[in-house]
Amino acid sequence: MRTLIEVDAGAVESRIDPRIYGHFIENMARCLYGGLLVNERPGDPRGPWKLREGIVETVKELAPPVVRWPGGLFADGYHWEDGIGPVSDRPLRRNRYWSRYGPATRVMDPNAFGSDEYMGLMRELEAQPYVNINFGTGSVTEAARWVAYMNGGEETPEGARRASCGRREPCGVRTWGIGNEMYGVWALGHTKPRDYAARYLEFRRAMEEADPGLEFVAVGADHYFNKRWNREVLSVAADDIDLLAMHVYLPGPERLAGVYAARLRGGTAGMYRAIVASPVEYERRLRQAVGDIEAVAGRESAPGIAFDEWNLWWTPAQLLFPRWTLRDALFACGVFHAMHRLAGRVRMANVAQLFNVLGLITTLGDRVCRTALYYPFLMYANLAQPVALRVSVACGSFESPRVGGIPAMSGMPVLDCSATGSDDGKTVVLFVINRDPSDMVNATIEIAGFAPRGQAEISTLDGPSIDAVNTYRDDEIVRVMRKSVDVGEVLPEFVFPPHSATALVLKT
Numbered sequence: 001m002r003t004l005i006e007v008d009a010g011a012v013e014s015r016i017d018p019r020i021y022g023h024f025i026e027n028m029a030r031c032l033y034g035g036l037l038v039n040e041r042p043g044d045p046r047g048p049w050k051l052r053e054g055i056v057e058t059v060k061e062l063a064p065p066v067v068r069w070p071g072g073l074f075a076d077g078y079h080w081e082d083g084i085g086p087v088s089d090r091p092l093r094r095n096r097y098w099s100r101y102g103p104a105t106r107v108m109d110p111n112a113f114g115s116d117e118y119m120g121l122m123r124e125l126e127a128q129p130y131v132n133i134n135f136g137t138g139s140v141t142e143a144a145r146w147v148a149y150m151n152g153g154e155e156t157p158e159g160a161r162r163a164s165c166g167r168r169e170p171c172g173v174r175t176w177g178i179g180n181e182m183y184g185v186w187a188l189g190h191t192k193p194r195d196y197a198a199r200y201l202e203f204r205r206a207m208e209e210a211d212p213g214l215e216f217v218a219v220g221a222d223h224y225f226n227k228r229w230n231r232e233v234l235s236v237a238a239d240d241i242d243l244l245a246m247h248v249y250l251p252g253p254e255r256l257a258g259v260y261a262a263r264l265r266g267g268t269a270g271m272y273r274a275i276v277a278s279p280v281e282y283e284r285r286l287r288q289a290v291g292d293i294e295a296v297a298g299r300e301s302a303p304g305i306a307f308d309e310w311n312l313w314w315t316p317a318q319l320l321f322p323r324w325t326l327r328d329a330l331f332a333c334g335v336f337h338a339m340h341r342l343a344g345r346v347r348m349a350n351v352a353q354l355f356n357v358l359g360l361i362t363t364l365g366d367r368v369c370r371t372a373l374y375y376p377f378l379m380y381a382n383l384a385q386p387v388a389l390r391v392s393v394a395c396g397s398f399e400s401p402r403v404g405g406i407p408a409m410s411g412m413p414v415l416d417c418s419a420t421g422s423d424d425g426k427t428v429v430l431f432v433i434n435r436d437p438s439d440m441v442n443a444t445i446e447i448a449g450f451a452p453r454g455q456a457e458i459s460t461l462d463g464p465s466i467d468a469v470n471t472y473r474d475d476e477i478v479r480v481m482r483k484s485v486d487v488g489e490v491l492p493e494f495v496f497p498p499h500s501a502t503a504l505v506l507k508t
Contacts, residue, residue, distance in 0.1 A: 003395040003443040007419045009428055009450035011390035013341075016420060018065045019128065019348040020339045021381035024309065026072035028098050028357050029105045029319050032113050035355030035363050036121075046092055049112040056124050058361060058368060059354065063381045066128040066175070068308055068350040069118050073097045075180055076136025076188040080146045083114020090114070096137065097188055104320060115150060119172075128175065130217075130308075130350070133203065135179030136189025140206045147176070147210040175348075177217040177245065177308070178203045183226040193229045197236035204240055217306045217348075220244035223288050224405065230292035238297040243347060246289050247309035250278050251404025259314045262403040269437065272327050272466050273400040275312065276435045277412045279334030281405075282310065286338065290345045305342075307349035310335065311358045314404055319357050324372040324470075326463040326478045326499055332376035333433050333461065333501040337418040340388045351377070364472060371470050372478035375461050376501070379480050383459060383503045385420035385429050393417045395441065415441060415496070428452070430504045434496040437466050441496045450508065456490040457505035458483050466499050 025031055033039070037049040070078050077096025084090075090111040098105040122129045131150070133143040151172030181187045182196045191199070196219060204216050218241045221229035230244065251259050251274075263271060286305065293303050312318075312328055332351070339346045351373075355361050360374045395415045402408040416433040428450055434441050463478035470477050487506065496502055 001394070001396060003415065003441055004393070005415070005417055005430070005432065005443050005445045006392045007428065007430060007447045008390040009421055009425065009447055012421070013388040013390055014344040016340055016343045016384065016386055016388050017347040018386070020336070020346060021377055022066035022068065022348055022350040023064050023354045024068040024072070024350040024352045025354050026357070027070060027074045027095060027106060027109055028072065030356040030363070031353050031359070032355070033106065033110070035359070037113060045108045046110050047112050048087070049110065052363065052368070054368065058370065060125055062374070062377045064125050064127040065381070066130050066348060066350065067122060067125065067354070068130040068132065071132055072180055073187060075132035076134055078134050079138065079142065080115055083111045084116060084149070087112055119150070129173045130175040130177065131173050132177035132180055135182065135203065136187060140202050143203050144206040144210045147207045147214070151211040175215045175217065176207060179219045181247065182219045183221040183229045193232035194236055197233045201237055201240060215242045216240070217243040217245050217308065220246050220289055222246060222248050222285055230289060231296050234292060234296040234303070238301065238303060241303045243304050243306035244289060244293065245306045245308050246286060248282055248285050249311055249313040250281060251314045251406050253313050253316065255404030256315060258404040262401055266401045268467065270401045271403060272437055273398060274403040274406045275327050276330045276334065277400040277409050278331060278406045279338050280409060280412070281407060282335055283338035283342065286342055286346060290342065293345065304347035305345050307339065307346055309352045310349060311352045313358055322358050322362060322371065325466065326372055326468045327466045329372040329376050329461060329478055330433055330435065330499065330501055332373055333380070333431070334416055336376065336380045337416050337431065337433070340418045340420065343388050367472045369470055369472045370475040372463070372468070375478060375480050379459055379461055379501070379503055380431070383429050383505060385422045385427055387421050387423065389419040389421045389428065391417050391419040395443070398435070415443065426508045428506045430506070431501065432496055433501045434498060436498050438498050440498055442493060443496060444493055445491055447491070452487045452491065452506035453508060454487060455484045456487045458485060458490070459503040460497065460500055462497055462500040
């Protein structure tokens with residue numbers, strides 16, 4: 001069949017919040033201690049700890065718009081005043097949440113990375129801070145004091161100075177999360193939805209008194225875990241919720257048996273098809289949350305979605321030694337496309353996590369590896385434009401098997417497309433994922449209301465095979481390749497390589 005991609009440059013679907021390319025760091029396993037930070041006195045949990053050499057530059061290449069901290073499940077056992085003042089005077093505490101799973105997930109917390117260190121990192125990265133308060137074991141007063149410390153210059157009894165502002169923030173921390181996964185029995189402070197909503201309002205009021213004009217993120221739930229949670233929370237607090245948090249991990253660590261069974265049935269090819277098709281399921285679950293918001297608060301209501309934890313996850317080993325392949329990079333590109341389509345509601349997202357724990361970046365001793373999952377962020381955060389444009393594609397299709405929480409799907413388009421444009425209408429960037437593992441796709445591209453000229457910039461995320469994986473010796477096996485060609489070599493026809501994601505940057 002003829003493959004046709006049609007873009008309407010005059011049809012703006014919605015604005016894309018750049019925060020959807022955001023990140024997440026948590027005191028869990030080797031994300032912070034042993035990832036972002038290295039111990040100058042190995043064996044002593046107190047450290048001293050320092051920033052890993054070159055790590056800021058590696059992250060800055062991703063143009064990170066926002067970084068969430070301190071959790072996650074860790075946040076609901078974290079007391080922020082333990083992490084301020086002279087580092088040598090800070091207490092060594094048991095990691096209130098992750099110590100329950102033993103040394104692999106982090107038993108002790110030296111509190112070397114606290115509010116000031118986090119804000120200093122945000123300043124270096126030029127990223128917006130997004131802080132989760134301790135809802136589970138903390139108090140309203142504690143949360144309000146933290147806002148005052150971060151944003152208002154409050155001093156502690158020891159006279160510690162407040163954290164510094166990031167360059168993109170007018171003052172301190174604007175975005176605050178109130179709790180994490182409170183719908184789950186595994187969470188510290190697990191509660192019922194209406195009880196959560198009532199207490200959420202108490203926290204919000206106290207934190208706003210400390211600093212008006214903040215943005216608040218309330219706990220939302222994927223329907224897989226709780227179908228009633230979102231609507232009950234919204235029925236109490238919708239008018240006071242800026243963003244509703246959503247977390248989705250597929251195929252799902254709790255579905256390990258199903259993942260192994262699928263591997264036995266379908267092998268590498270079956271896993272590939274399921275993983276690259278899975279963004280359709282992520283999008284379906286996000287649309288369920290959109291439906292909850294609009295059913296309770298109305299289609300014109302204000303609340304958006306913070307997709308503040310997402311990634312692939314199906315085995316505990318990925319918390320310590322993630323081994324991302326080209327297949328997984330194409331999955332991440334597909335999630336970006338889903339968020340572009342839902343940009344009217346999805347206003348922030350934070351991949352879990354930045355270092356080691358399901359990480360985009362892995363470390364071993366003094367070595368650093370930019371995994372295959374690093375490169376989708378490198379391409380999309382740097383190239384995607386601020387508005388989503390209408391795009392359609394007619395192409396071949398494939399079927400994908402069920403793998404854990406990823407359902408079997410039929411009629412999956414081989415190409416997945418997203419078109420973005422600049423505010424001045426002079427730039428269009430077309431992103432195209434060719435999910436076919438072996439065949440190139442020759443496509444006709446038609447762009448209405450836009451006449452590109454001169455050079456086209458082509459960026460291609462690819463590798464030698466669907467199982468290609470980056471290593472500490474060579475972290476550019478899966479990478480983004482760039483070249484400039486005459487626009488006539490891109491339009492009206494372009495050949496998309498197999499197992500690849502391509503960005504075509506066109507200008508008038």
